[in-house]
Amino acid sequence: MRFLSSFVAPFLLLAAGAAQAASSWGFDNAKLTVSPKKAAASTKEKVVREFSDKLPILETPVAFSSSDSLKIFLTAKEDGKGKRPHQAFLILREPTLGLEAPFPLIVKDNGMATVEIKHSDLPVQLAIAAGPLRAFLVLASFGSSEGLYKPIFDLEVKLDQAATPIVYQKPLRYGKLAEIHHIFKEGDDSPPMVISIVFMLTILGAYPGLVFAWINFGANLSHLSEAARVAGIAHITFFGSVVAMEVFFYLYYQSWNLFQVLPFIGLLGILIFLSGTNALGEVQRRRLAGER
Numbered sequence: 001m002r003f004l005s006s007f008v009a010p011f012l013l014l015a016a017g018a019a020q021a022a023s024s025w026g027f028d029n030a031k032l033t034v035s036p037k038k039a040a041a042s043t044k045e046k047v048v049r050e051f052s053d054k055l056p057i058l059e060t061p062v063a064f065s066s067s068d069s070l071k072i073f074l075t076a077k078e079d080g081k082g083k084r085p086h087q088a089f090l091i092l093r094e095p096t097l098g099l100e101a102p103f104p105l106i107v108k109d110n111g112m113a114t115v116e117i118k119h120s121d122l123p124v125q126l127a128i129a130a131g132p133l134r135a136f137l138v139l140a141s142f143g144s145s146e147g148l149y150k151p152i153f154d155l156e157v158k159l160d161q162a163a164t165p166i167v168y169q170k171p172l173r174y175g176k177l178a179e180i181h182h183i184f185k186e187g188d189d190s191p192p193m194v195i196s197i198v199f200m201l202t203i204l205g206a207y208p209g210l211v212f213a214w215i216n217f218g219a220n221l222s223h224l225s226e227a228a229r230v231a232g233i234a235h236i237t238f239f240g241s242v243v244a245m246e247v248f249f250y251l252y253y254q255s256w257n258l259f260q261v262l263p264f265i266g267l268l269g270i271l272i273f274l275s276g277t278n279a280l281g282e283v284q285r286r287r288l289a290g291e292r
Contacts, residue, residue: 023078023079023144023145023146024078024079024145024146024147024148025076025077025078025085025139025140025141025145025146025147025148026053026076026077026078026080026139026148027052027053027074027075027076027077027111027113027137027139027148028052028053028074028075028077029073029074029075030050030051030052030053030072030073030074030075030152031048031049031050031072031073031074032048032049032050032051032062032070032071032072032152032153033046033047033048033049033070033071033072033073034046034047034062034063034064034068034069034070034071035047035068035069035071036065036067036068036069037067037068037069047062047063049062049153051152051153053148053150057151057152057153057154058152058153058154061132061153061154061155061156062153062154062155062156063156063158064119064155064156064157064158065119065158065159065160066119066158066159066160067119067160068118068119069116069117069118069119070116070117070118070155071114071115071116071117072090072105072113072114072115073112073113073114074112074113074114074137075110075111075112075113076088076105076107076111076112076113076139077111078141078145079145081111082110082111082112083109083110083111083141084107084108084109084110084111085107085111085139085140085141086140086141086142087138087139087140087141087147088104088105088107088113088138088139089102089103089104089105089137089138090102090103090105090115090117090135090136090137090138091103091135091136091137091138092117092122092126092133092134092135092155093133093134093135093136094125094126094129094131094133095131095132095133095134096130096131097125099123099125099126101122101123101126102138103115103117103121119157122157124166124168124169125168126157127157127159127166128159128166128168129157132154132155132156132157133154133155133156133157134151134154134155135151135152135153135154135155136149136150136151136152137149137150137152223286223291226286226291227279227282227283227286230282231278231279231281231282233275234275234276234278234279234282235275235279235282237271237274237275238272238275238276238279241268241271241272241275242272244264244268245265245268245272248261248264248265248268249261
């Protein structure tokens with residue numbers, strides 16, 4: 001009796017494990033329909049195919065043209081009971097290149113599932129495939145039940161002659177491109193002649209206006225000798241630095257660049273500041289002495 005009890009317990013555990021391992025996902029009541037759009041319904045009839053997880057792949061391919069809509073109805077079952085799986089997909093595969101496109105099934109809690117595929121839903125690579133596409137059904141979920149991955153039919157994609165041709169466009173990919181050589185337009189060496197003449201006449205016209213203002217406002221040229229005697233070097237340096245500044249501006253306008261002009265302008269700026277301080281100081285002393 002003890003021998004029987006010790007033998008029955010492991011046997012029951014082994015049987016329970018075998019029963020649990022034998023459970024798997026499947027389906028039944030599967031139906032495939034290919035129906036045209038409403039505009040073409042009068043010239044084409046609906047095609048109905050039935051299949052099962054116990055039967056092999058359908059022998060003849062399913063024709064699928066540009067105006068068709070493909071629908072699949074089935075009941076997903078786990079160990080013979082209708083149930084909603086965690087994963088339910090219809091996969092269309094191009095056999096030559098192995099390209100795949102998954103289409104999820106809409107599944108209810110009782111396992112009833114459906115999926116609809118239109119011709120416009122197909123990727124370009126599959127829509128222009130030369131041979132038939134192989135359709136696989138995937139049913140799987142959490143737990144120890146074995147999932148289902150089964151080929152169910154071949155899909156022959158046809159393009160209507162009246163439809164717009166499908167052209168494959170290579171996707172944009174980021175990567176190294178060919179070297180680009182830029183050719184820039186050469187800049188102008190000098191501004192337009194008209195603008196240069198206008199500014200030149202404006203500057204030259206200021207000097208007669210300055211002399212006219214000196215005469216009208218009583219410029220005293222009799223003190224020129226006194227100014228040259230007291231601070232002649234300062235006056236000459238100040239006036240010469242101003243003239244030299246204009247010369248360097250002209251050279252910059254003609255051919256020199258900014259780095260050639262800046263050192264000379266910096267040096268002239270120091271000379272103008274020092275000589276101008278002495279020259280204008282001499283003029284101020286004469287004004288304070290009442291000599292004007």
